[in-house]
Amino acid sequence: MHTVRLVTTTLAAAAVSLPLAAVPAAASPPDHSNAKHNRLRVAAPEDLVIGTAIAGGGHHADQDYPDPFTSDKKYRKTAERQFSSVTAENQMKWEYIHPERDSYNFDTADAIVDFAERNGQDVRGHALLWHSQNPDWLEEGDFSDEELRAILRDHITTVVGRYAGRIEQWDVANEIFDDDGNLRTEENIWIRELGPEIIADAFRWAHEADPSAELFLNDYNVEGINAKSDAYYELSRDLLAREVPLHGFAPQGHLSIEYGFPGDLEDNLSRFDELGLATAITEIDVRMELPEDGRPTEAQLEQQADYYQQALRACLSVDGCDSFTIWGFTDKYSWVPHTFEGEGAATVMNDDFVRKPSFFSLLSTLKTAK
Ligand code: 9MR
Numbered sequence: 001m002h003t004v005r006l007v008t009t010t011l012a013a014a015a016v017s018l019p020l021a022a023v024p025a026a027a028s029p030p031d032h033s034n035a036k037h038n039r040l041r042v043a044a045p046e047d048l049v050i051g052t053a054i055a056g057g058g059h060h061a062d063q064d065y066p067d068p069f070t071s072d073k074k075y076r077k078t079a080e081r082q083f084s085s086v087t088a089e090n091q092m093k094w095e096y097i098h099p100e101r102d103s104y105n106f107d108t109a110d111a112i113v114d115f116a117e118r119n120g121q122d123v124r125g126h127a128l129l130w131h132s133q134n135p136d137w138l139e140e141g142d143f144s145d146e147e148l149r150a151i152l153r154d155h156i157t158t159v160v161g162r163y164a165g166r167i168e169q170w171d172v173a174n175e176i177f178d179d180d181g182n183l184r185t186e187e188n189i190w191i192r193e194l195g196p197e198i199i200a201d202a203f204r205w206a207h208e209a210d211p212s213a214e215l216f217l218n219d220y221n222v223e224g225i226n227a228k229s230d231a232y233y234e235l236s237r238d239l240l241a242r243e244v245p246l247h248g249f250a251p252q253g254h255l256s257i258e259y260g261f262p263g264d265l266e267d268n269l270s271r272f273d274e275l276g277l278a279t280a281i282t283e284i285d286v287r288m289e290l291p292e293d294g295r296p297t298e299a300q301l302e303q304q305a306d307y308y309q310q311a312l313r314a315c316l317s318v319d320g321c322d323s324f325t326i327w328g329f330t331d332k333y334s335w336v337p338h339t340f341e342g343e344g345a346a347t348v349m350n351d352d353f354v355r356k357p358s359f360f361s362l363l364s365t366l367k368t369a370k
Contacts, residue, residue: 033355034081040359041084043366048316049122050366051085051325053283054112055333058090058133068333069112074353078329080115085122085168087282087325088112089335092125093133098155101137106162113166124282124325125167127174127218128156129202131188139189148193153205160209169248169280169323171218172206173199179221181231199235200244207245216248218282223251223311224262225271236275248320249277253284253311254327256343257303266314273320280323281315284308286358287336287346296345305357308348309365316369 036042040050055068055075068075079086090096091108098104116123129152143151160170176191176199178184185191190198206215217236222229232249239246249272251265262268269279286307288300296304308326315321328334332351337344348359 033353034078038355038363040082040362040366043363043370044084045316045366045370047322048366048369049085049323050083050362051087051122051124051323052079052083052329053087053089053325053327054079054091054115055089055328056091056108057088057093057096059335059338060090060333062338065332069108069115075330075333076115078349078353080119080121082329083121085124085323085325086112086116087124087126089126089328090133092159093127093130094138094155095133095135097159098138099135101141101151104158109163113163117166122168122323123163123166124280124323125160125163125170125213126282127171128159128206129172129176129188129190129199130174131184132175134189143193145194148190149198149201152190152194152198152202156202156205157209160206160213164210165212167210167213169214169216169278170206170210171250171282172202172215172246174218175220176217177219177228177231179226179228181227183231200239200242203239203244203246214247214278215245216250216278216280216282217246218250218252220252220254220283223253223255223268224264225268229268233271233275236272236277240275240277247278248280250280250282252327253281255284255286255307255311257286257288257300257307261307261310263310265311266317269314269318269321273318277320278323279315279318279321280325281311281321282323282325283327284311284325285327285334285336285346287340287343289342290344294344300345301357304345305361308358309361312362312365316365 044050097109113123176184183191183196203215217232222232236249272279286304288296312324315324328347330349330353331345331347334346336346349355
């Protein structure tokens, strides 16, 4: 007590007698959050890449902040230091990369792939055949079946071919089943107009365009064993039996603490592993209903940390699961509050990039695995 008062007095006296520049500034603590021992990518075992979505496009386009990837320095630094894999959150989707029938726009996708290359990161390409975020010219166009087939083939050949050897994994077919395990025959333009065999063709065309890329089926609500993941299992067996170049199956991992953790995630990944497929968690986040003040409680954050950890452990336990991607790392840019009213806080850092218990549960789980 005595010492504290003395120091205060001395500083106050100095402030009076010294010119302003000589007054010691209140030191803010040094930020070690990206120091080597705090980096997920450094902690990860060699056979696992740890990824993030790179924010931009999609819901971000309607917000009042500038493009995170090109304008937020701290965001880029964190993406580069913490992760060994990146996925374009929206920027490789049809509406961005193929905005007109006869023109592609590769600017942002190129920038993301260049960024990844400079930083020694893998890239997951997302997505080639999907029912959502397609441009109007495609969804509202009046095309014959032959034209549509040619459009899809040209798209896959052009986009996958452009990044051949630079994109490790592609989500070729994204969200093609509904929760009951039925193909989205109405919603998905390709399946509706051209029939289910177009799925196999998409894989064949992607493989021709880049024989070194791993080609994935990707979806949400397929973490556990259920009607939807069963449908993927049957489809995978069928495609493999016909030697269609399918290489992987990925549960996205959009979870909520309002629902129990899918405890059979490891079993589910294992059954696809036994088919000879790679597996990956491609878009994990763990959302929650926020209290009135908008701040998650400690108990919520602990439960969230436990979900992230369980998901990572499941992936680490399965041989062929060598890619684990979180769908953004800061709540500042998360898609969740824009889709689920009253929910949020789904990522591993808060709006100010302060790491949450979920970040540390991933970090410690990776360190233990190494
Ligand atoms: O995070 C993406 C968001 O910015 C877009 O507005 C949204 C539009 O559908 O897509 C989000 O990403 C989705 C991903 O592409 C596929 N799986 C579900 C993801 C969350 O909706």
